[in-house]
Amino acid sequence: MSAGxxxxxxxxxxxxxxxxASGGALGRRLLILSAARAEGxxxxxxxxxxxxxxxxxxxxxxxxxHVLWTNVARLVLGNAASRPECEAFWRGVAFSNLPLGAAxxxxxxxxxxxxxxxxxxxxxxxxxxxxxxxxxxxxxALARAPHPASHGFxxxxxxxxxxxxxxxx
Numbered sequence: 001m002s003a004g005x006x007x008x009x010x011x012x013x014x015x016x017x018x019x020x021a022s023g024g025a026l027g028r029r030l031l032i033l034s035a036a037r038a039e040g041x042x043x044x045x046x047x048x049x050x051x052x053x054x055x056x057x058x059x060x061x062x063x064x065x066h067v068l069w070t071n072v073a074r075l076v077l078g079n080a081a082s083r084p085e086c087e088a089f090w091r092g093v094a095f096s097n098l099p100l101g102a103a104x105x106x107x108x109x110x111x112x113x114x115x116x117x118x119x120x121x122x123x124x125x126x127x128x129x130x131x132x133x134x135x136x137x138x139x140x141a142l143a144r145a146p147h148p149a150s151h152g153f154x155x156x157x158x159x160x161x162x163x164x165x166x167x168x169x
Contacts, residue, residue, distance in 0.1 A: 014096040014106060015056035023113070024092010025077075025085070026168065031110055031140075032072065032095040033103055034118035034147060051149060053095045060087045071148040075155040076116065078163050112140050114166040119147030141166045 013036075023029050036050035051068040058064035073086035081089070094110050096103060100117060107115070143165035145158040162168075 013053045013098065014094065015053040015090075016094045016110070017056075017091040019088075019092040020094050020110070022092070025088045026092060028113040028166070028168070029110065030076065030093045030114045030116060030166065031103075031107065031112035032093055032116045032118065033098060033100055034072075034095070035099070036097050037147075037149060051097075051147070053097050056090055056095055060090050062087075068148045071153065071155045072116075072118070075145060075148070075159050075162055076166070076168070078159045078168070107140075114141040114143070114168075116162065116166065117142070117144045119150070 017024060019025075020029060034051055036052045051066075055064060055066070056069065059066055059069040069090060070081075070083070070086050073089040074081050077085065077089055094106075094112065096106055098106060100115075143162045145162050146153050148155075
């Protein structure tokens with residue numbers, strides 16, 4: 001899979017932005033791991049689509065306007081970023097719907113500087129402890145936040161902690 005492409009054959013639902021290798025707008029390689037839907041959420045009343053990595057290209061191109069992608073970009077960027085700023089953010093990150101426990105090969109291949117796990121299904125504390133124990137001398141920064149489709153999610157409530165843990169402040 002090359003940069004700027006999605007893989008959605010079921011084995012690895014992943015997006016790698018074309019600017020990921022250089023760190024994009026953040027200046028750091030960020031991997032976002034998130035379930036497609038918030039835990040316990042079965043309806044998609046807002047727009048009818050889940051937060052699925054393969055749709056990222058459609059968000060960037062403007063074919064699909066979706067608040068979940070906008071909220072995650074704003075969460076990490078730390079402000080109410082404009083649509084062009086959000087699109088630039090997504091061009092510079094990798095995003096997968098794999099849980100942390102299944103993402104080891106992806107993490108090894110992409111070698112991120114930071115990992116943002118969204119939602120309770122993105123990994124357990126045991127997974128993240130094992131991850132830090134198996135990496136080299138400099139493990140990537142690790143941050144967690146609720147799934148952006150969670151009831152009452154507001155990026156401003158989480159941005160300071162996420163940015164601090166990802167060492168973006």
